Amino acid sequence: MATARRGDRRGEIVRAAFDMIGERGYPNTTLAAVAERVGLTQQGLLHYFPTKEDLLVAVLRRRDELDVSGGAVAGPAGVLEALAMLVDVNASRPGIVQTFTVLAGESVTDGHPARAYFAERYARVRALLAESLGDEVTAQLVIAALDGLQIQWLLDPEGADMRPAFDRLAELVGRGRAAE
Amino acid sequence: MATARRGDRRGEIVRAAFDMIGERGYPNTTLAAVAERVGLTQQGLLHYFPTKEDLLVAVLRRRDELDVSGGAVAGPAGVLEALAMLVDVNASRPGIVQTFTVLAGESVTDGHPARAYFAERYARVRALLAESLGDEVTAQLVIAALDGLQIQWLLDPEGADMRPAFDRLAELVGRGRAAE
DNA sequence: GTCTATATCGAGATAGAC
DNA sequence: GTCTATCTCGATATAGAC
Numbered sequence: 001m002a003t004a005r006r007g008d009r010r011g012e013i014v015r016a017a018f019d020m021i022g023e024r025g026y027p028n029t030t031l032a033a034v035a036e037r038v039g040l041t042q043q044g045l046l047h048y049f050p051t052k053e054d055l056l057v058a059v060l061r062r063r064d065e066l067d068v069s070g071g072a073v074a075g076p077a078g079v080l081e082a083l084a085m086l087v088d089v090n091a092s093r094p095g096i097v098q099t100f101t102v103l104a105g106e107s108v109t110d111g112h113p114a115r116a117y118f119a120e121r122y123a124r125v126r127a128l129l130a131e132s133l134g135d136e137v138t139a140q141l142v143i144a145a146l147d148g149l150q151i152q153w154l155l156d157p158e159g160a161d162m163r164p165a166f167d168r169l170a171e172l173v174g175r176g177r178a179a180e
Numbered sequence: 181m182a183t184a185r186r187g188d189r190r191g192e193i194v195r196a197a198f199d200m201i202g203e204r205g206y207p208n209t210t211l212a213a214v215a216e217r218v219g220l221t222q223q224g225l226l227h228y229f230p231t232k233e234d235l236l237v238a239v240l241r242r243r244d245e246l247d248v249s250g251g252a253v254a255g256p257a258g259v260l261e262a263l264a265m266l267v268d269v270n271a272s273r274p275g276i277v278q279t280f281t282v283l284a285g286e287s288v289t290d291g292h293p294a295r296a297y298f299a300e301r302y303a304r305v306r307a308l309l310a311e312s313l314g315d316e317v318t319a320q321l322v323i324a325a326l327d328g329l330q331i332q333w334l335l336d337p338e339g340a341d342m343r344p345a346f347d348r349l350a351e352l353v354g355r356g357r358a359a360e
Numbered sequence: 361g362t363c364t365a366t367a368t369c370g371a372g373a374t375a376g377a378c
Numbered sequence: 379g380t381c382t383a384t385c386t387c388g389a390t391a392t393a394g395a396c
Contacts, residue, residue, distance in 0.1 A: 009379085025289045027207035030371065042372085044380045052372070098288055105285015108278055108334040109205045119335040126332075126340070140332060141345045147331055148324025152306075154288040155299040160306070165321045172352040179355065189361090210389065222390085224362050232390070367392070378381075 010048050012038045014058045021059060022099030026106055026114075031055070053113045060117050063100060076177055079132040080170040083142070087149075087166045094154065101150050138173060145169050190228050192218045194238045201239060202279030206286055206294075211235070233293045240297050243280060256357055259312040260350040263322070267329075267346045274334065281330050318353060325349050 016037040020029045031052055035045040049055040090097050107118040122143065129139035145166065152160035196217040200209045211232055215225040229235040270277050287298040302323065309319035325346065332340035 023290050025207065025286055025292075027205065028289070031373095032371080041381065043374090043382080046373070047379060050373090101288055102285055104331055105282055106205055108281055108331065109208070110203050112205075115335070122332050122335060123339060137344050137348050140329070140340055141325060141348055144328025144332060144345065145321060145325050146328065148327035149320070151284055151288065151327055152302050152320060152324060155295070155302060159303060160320055164317050165324065168317050168321055172356045175355060175359065176352050211391095212389080221363065223364080223392090226391070227361060230391090361396105363394100363396070365393085365395100367390105369389080369391100371388080372386090374385075375383090376381100377383100378379105 009038070009040075010058070013040075013045060013048055013055070014062050017055050018059050018062055018099055019095055021056075022095045022097075022102060025102050026056065056113055057117075059099075060103070060114060063096075066096060076133050077174065079129065080173065083146070084163070084166060084170060087146070087162050090150070091153070091162055094157070097150050098154055101147070101154060104147065133173070134177070138176075142169065142173070189218070189220075190238070193220075193225060193228055193235070194242050197235050198239050198242055198279055199275055201236075202275045202277075202282060205282050206236060236293055237297075239279075240283075240294060243276075246276060256313050257354065259309065260322075260353065263326070264343070264346060264350060267326070267342050270330070271333070271342055274337070277330050278334055281327070281334060284327065313353070314357070318356075322349065322353070 013034065017029065017034045020034055020037070023029075030042075031045055032042040034055070035042045038045075045055075049058065103114055104118055106112055107114045109115075125143060126136055126139045129142060130136040133139050133142065149160070149162045149165050153162045193214065197209065197214045200214055200217070203209075210222075211225055212222040214235070215222045218225075225235075229238065283294055284298055286292055287294045289295075305323060306316055306319045309322060310316040313319050313322065329340070329342045329345050333342045
């Protein structure tokens with residue numbers, strides 16, 4: 001069970017920051033604006049998170065909590081099915097997807113505060129998915145597809161529905177395995 | 181033939197900005213820093229590009245010029261081969277890939293100056309690729325994979341080589357077609 | 361065409377009162 | 379725990395001289 005109680009200021013702040021990063025990007029998300037959204041002054045917020053980067057770290061942790069990271073993973077078919085469900089869940093929460101997409105894109109820049117986090121996270125998810133899918137290259141490809149589909153979908157929700165494209169990939173991966 | 185002559189200040193500026201956006205992201209790329217790199221003051225630069233957004237537009241245009249956008253496209257096999265070559269070319273120019281990745285990620289934020297550009301561009305490339313690959317969904321998927329592979333590769337050049345993963349996709353797409 | 365000077369703004373952060 | 383006040387910095391942009 002994560003943070004969520006009366007007087008849970010930190011939780012409120014992190015949720016607000018999470019949303020706003022998705023809306024405006026990290027560099028354009030100001031502490032003052034986050035503070036205002038939760039009814040605080042900028043300095044009141046700094047009481048909880050001494051620096052902006054401290055807040056970003058908390059936001060990334062929240063991202064992990066929300067993640068439907070496949071706990072106990074089954075075989076290839078099971079994982080692809082679970083990921084298809086994740087695609088549907090994501091399609092219902094554009095804000096979260098947007099936050100993730102923006103941060104992941106920014107993270108490749110020099111010295112970005114979230115760079116190490118994303119590098120580690122991708123390596124971890126690749127390894128986890130590789131266990132179920134059989135090989136790491138396919139895992140890398142599937143993750144890439146998920147990320148890339150999100151970009152197109154965020155820019156054009158009607159014209160680039162994620163689910164059909166993911167299903168196509170799952171179908172191809174399934175056939176690929178069957179053919180071996 | 182693109183811009184490139186003696187006294188081609190605008191070209192110099194755009195090239196510098198292009199590189200720096202890849203290094204630091206658009207919001208963190210300052211006009212003064214770009215100006216300094218080409219031996220100008222910030223105000224000297226503003227003579228050529230009155231606003232920062234004007235400069236961004238020029239950078240995006242340059243991106244298109246550099247693009248190895250498949251001119252005359254052949255059948256499915258031909259396109260996948262051409263794209264594999266594009267992957268190799270990209271692997272040799274991380275700066276350009278980084279600029280593109282950063283801008284594409286940022287572009288999904290509200291009111292980003294490059295949002296319309298990317299939305300239009302993805303729609304166009306999807307349609308173009310769909311002509312060769314047969315259907316739009318597969319085109320969407322292939323583009324997504326290319327984008328997503330770039331993110332992982334930029335964060336971990338050794339651990340997430342793009343080419344094997346793309347080859348795997350090309351193989352799967354090839355088999356998928358053969359099976360119909 | 362490029363400069364100096366400066367206006368204006370908004371950011372993150374500190375000090376200290378309540 | 380939250381506020382007021384303030385510092386410092388760095389950004390875009392303007393005005394006008396050379």
